[in-house]
Amino acid sequence: MFSIMLYKRLWSNQRGYTALWKMNLHVEANIVLRSAVETAICLAANEKLREEFVLLMSRDAAATIQGQIKVHRGEEAYDLVREGEATLRFLQARLPEGAKPATLRWRELAERGGVPQLYSFHKMLSSVSSHVTGLSILRGVTNPRMDAGQREISKLERKMHLMMMASAMLQGARLHSVMIEAYAELEIAIALTDRLATLSMSWPGVGPND
Known part of the structure; x- marks a missing residue:
């Protein structure tokens, strides 16, 4: 069930990213791309770690x-x-003895799932690009001499990010094919991965000699 829910989310991310990419809404597309990468990491961890x-x-x-309880308490x-405390008790009652609440660690999940490149x-x-950071904002602060270089970087990123989504x-x-034992679909996915590589x-600007 976890694999099904994760794959549905990834498929939705892919469709959303494609629509935004075609409209040249790069910031919005990259936000969706990051969500897709997180989902793919979870699919890998789910396949390797299971229970x-x-x-x-x-x-x-x-x-x-x-975290939500803390925010609500601060807002009185x-x-x-x-309601949050009742939900928390429900969740904690189903955790094994000694297991405590803890947020996901993306690097660890990717490593244990065997997909460090996704991290x-x-x-x-x-x-x-996906978060508001000093780098993501300042890179847009240019002058006429720098504009041409920034345009080239943007074009390269547009290609690279599309390949990230495809990957x-x-x-x-x-x-997911492995999890549901859909081996015909697995062979198709492997062939498409080879085709993507x-x-x-062959795309200008992204080859080993560029």
Whole structure:
């Protein structure tokens, strides 16, 4: 069930990213891309860790509720505090003895899922484009002499990010196919991954000699 829900989310991310990419809404597309990368990391961790991944998700849910309770208490929204505490008790009652709420750690999930490259994508998107950071904002502060260079960087990123989305989607498809034992679809996903690798090296500006 976890794999199904994650794959549905990844498929939705892929469709949303494609629509935004075609409209040249780069910031919005990159936000969706980061979500897709996170989902693909979770698919990998789910395939490798199985029941342990379900526990990690349950601990993350409990940690999220804890954070919401703190916010509601600070705003003196005590009805919401009580609702949150009831939900937290429900979640904690289903955790194994000694297991505490804890947020997901993306680097660890990617490493244990065998997809460290996806964490590299995640880190890059978080610092450069998906989040409001000094770098993501200041890179747009240019002068006429720098504009041409920035345009070239933007064109390169547009290609690279599309390949990131395709890579995340295909990795997710492979992993989900394994989980549901859809081996014909697995072979298709593998063939498409090989095709992506060939195609990516033929695009101007992204080859090994560029």
